Each structure stands twice: as structure tokens, then as C-alpha cells.
Amino acid sequence: MKKENSIGFYLFQNLLLIISTGYKINDKNIFSAFQHGVKEYRDFVFLQDGVIDNDIDWVSQVENSANILAQTNQHYKNAIFSLLKVFPADHQFWEYLAVEEKLYYSYITKEKYNNIKKPVLEISDFEEMSYNKHNLALVPIKGMDWLFEAKAGYDDIRNIFTCVFNGMQMMDDIDDFAKDLASGQWNLLHSDVRKIITGENLINDENLDRFEERIFYASGLCEKYSLYTLEQYNNALINSEKFDFPELKIWLTQIIEEVKESITLVHKITQ
Template structure:
């Protein structure tokens, strides 16, 4: 299958570019300053996530003098310096950032708790998680709305992003099925497979490679979740088209095309 990581990476690299179409940019320098701050803050957030997940090899970093922790802190500091030059310390923007950051780090803590509890999740649980895990990406929308006139209602923009985050998270959970299983990451995908195995009295088979991932696809859960992701992206595409987001629509067209290809692969595997 074509990597869904390309979908996520391309979106966040171009997030500000996608949003720009919806604002009357009457100060390009100010826009560029805010864009740089967002880029640095995104780096900080993504790397903090990796740090919390234990993805860093500190021995290798020491040997190569690649101090990732310093880079995380440095990008955070530089982002805040830029933002402080843009927004006064009593501006509503800082309350938005604080409230959203609290929501984001709370879901990371809850994620670790759920990894131990291994409960069976509902679709509501998944959607709450998916939105909270990406909630910091709403901040650029709010920030730009404080700086520039909007062409489309703020809530409509957030609705588009919400649909994208739901599709994106499901895509990531599908692609990361086996790696998450090995690292102890408990997701909605894994909980549904566990529920299916329990209901059908299926035991783990250590002699078969990636046994649970096989169950995921043979059971039809993989097909169902791929369809869910595709529907979310299609919904975002319709909303983007209605709101005049031409660049975002192009990205969504490409994303849906990738999912179509992956969907065909799954159908071929499960029908043979």
C-alpha cells in the first residue's frame, strides 16, 4: 500500500498554505512571521509526542551530537518569541493556546492510561481521541482570524479540519496496526479486533506472522475502517469545494486517490 504517512506529513507542512486562501492577507510580512511561528511550534509538538512515546534513541543522539531535546526547546522558544511580537500578552490568542495545549497533553496522558487498561473503544471514543490528538492544528485558524479578515466562517474551516483529522487518524491507525501492537499502543482498531476475536473464540496464533493484523483484514474490519476514512476525506472535500478552498481540495483529491488504491488492494486480498 502507498504510505498514509505521506498524507499526514504533506498536510501539516502545507497547513498555513491551505488556510491562506480563506483570509484577506493585507500584510504579507505579518503572515510570514506567523507562518514561521506555526512551523516551529508544529516541530515542537510533533517531537514532544515522540519524546513522550519513548521514540528517541538517546545513545545514538549523544554519539552523533544530535541533541533533539535542545532542538525541541529551542523551536518552542523561538515560536513563542515570534508570537509575543504578534500578540500582546493579554490577547485572547494566549487563552486559546493554553486551553488547546491542555486538551492536547491531557489526551496524550489518557492515551498512556488506555494502553494499560486496554478497554474496548466505541466510535465516539475514537473520534474524541482523533480530534483531541490534532486539536493544536486548530490554533493557526484562530490565530489567522485574529490577524486578518476571513472569507469563510471560522466554524466552517474548523469543520473541514475536523473531518480531515478523523480520516487522518483512522488512516494512521490502520497503517500502524502492527507497529502499534509491538510497542503496546492500544487503539480503536486493536480494540475492535480483540472484541471480534473474543466473540468468535479466536486465540492468538504465534506461529503465524502478524496474526492479529490478518484477523483485522479477514474479519472485514479493515475494509470498514478504510471506508470510514475515505468518507471523512470526501466530506472534507465537499466542504472545501463549497468554501472555495481550491488548494486544499487538490490535496484531498490526491488523498482520496491514495485511499482508493489501498482499498482495492484490501478487497483483492480478502476476496482471494
């Protein structure tokens, strides 16, 4: 899931409205109740992410009489209470949610493991982690599939968003390359840079500042993965053209232009 300063925050904040045009909504009360439950669950995940990533100012929490742990727990309870008004306790939605939550938490555990062990990663590892990191965003889409008649199949929509997730995650990893390296956040880009350093026996004899980041740009890795990002977003846009998702098309078009500008900037830096 995404934080407020990320490119995906708007998308996740407005996901149901964005995809709602792809469904025949014949009960606005049910849709409204579902929206509320999804919002509470989304807020729970956002707050939980902050705790897991250790992004919390605990001193401020005490001094301002705040308690993010209590807030997180309350959002989760609110989400369950609201969603039970839409899906009875014996509905398959709950089994589906449990499966997706297990997948999401397995991603978090694997991410922490990778940060410590720093294994060699491949693009397949990246795409698996990217999907698992964002899979909870697909739960509302599956829920809509159960509640209303869909103009597009769930698998078609999932394919669109899988490309979106890959594009967003790669964009984040590129933008945060130096920050993630400093904090010990291990990913495919760092793994590839280490492959180059090891394979070419590169040594930072002069103690160059931002040594790994220089290699990331000079080796062509930044351009390579920027083009991958562009490809993923273009695939998402092409697939979304088949369905009635005007807001998604607008968002994708804007993001694609941003990626193109970034690629142009990379060319200038590396030439």
C-alpha cells in the same frame, strides 16, 4: 500531529499557505511574522512527539553532540517570542492556546493510559482522540481568524479539518495495525479485533503468525474502516468546495484516490 513519513506531514508543514487563500491578508509583514511563529511551534511539537513516543536514538544524540531536549525547548521559546510580536500578552490568543494545549496533553495522557489498560473503545472514543491529537493544528487557523478578514468562518474550517483528522488517523491506524500491536499502541482497531476474538472464542491453536492481523482483514474490519476513511475525506472535500482552498482540494483529491486504491487491494486480499 504528524511525523515526516506520514500522509499528514505535507498538510501540517504548509497549513498556513494552504488556508491563506481563505483570508484577505492586508498586512504581509504580520502574516510573515505569524508564519515564523507557527513554524517554530510546529517544529517544537514534532520534536516533542518524538520524545514522548520514545523514538529517539539517545546513543546517537550523545555521539553526535546533539540534544533534542534543548532543541525542543529552543523551538518553543522561539515560537513564543515570535508570536508575541503578533499577539500582545493580553490578547485572547494566549488563553485560547493554553486551553488547546491542555486538551492536547490530556490526549497524550489518555493514550498512555489506554496503552496500559487496553479498554474497549468505540468510534466515539476514536473521534475524540483523533480531534485531541491534532487540535493544535487548528491554533494557526484561529489565529488567522483574529488577524485577517475571513472568507469562511472558523467553525466551517474546523469542521473540514475535523474530517481530515479522522481520515488521516484512521488511515495511519490501518497502515500501522501490526506495528502498533507489537509496540503496545492500543486503538479502536485492536479493541474491535479483541471483541471478535472474545465474542467468538477464537483460539490460536496452531500458533498462526499475525493472528490478530488475519482477523482484522478476514472479519471485514479493515474494509469497514477503510470505507469510514473514504467517507471522512469525501466529507472534507465536499465542505471545502464551498470555500477558496485550491491546495486543500488537490491534496484531498489525491488522498481519496489513494484510499480507493487501498480499498481495492483489501478486496483482493479478502476474496
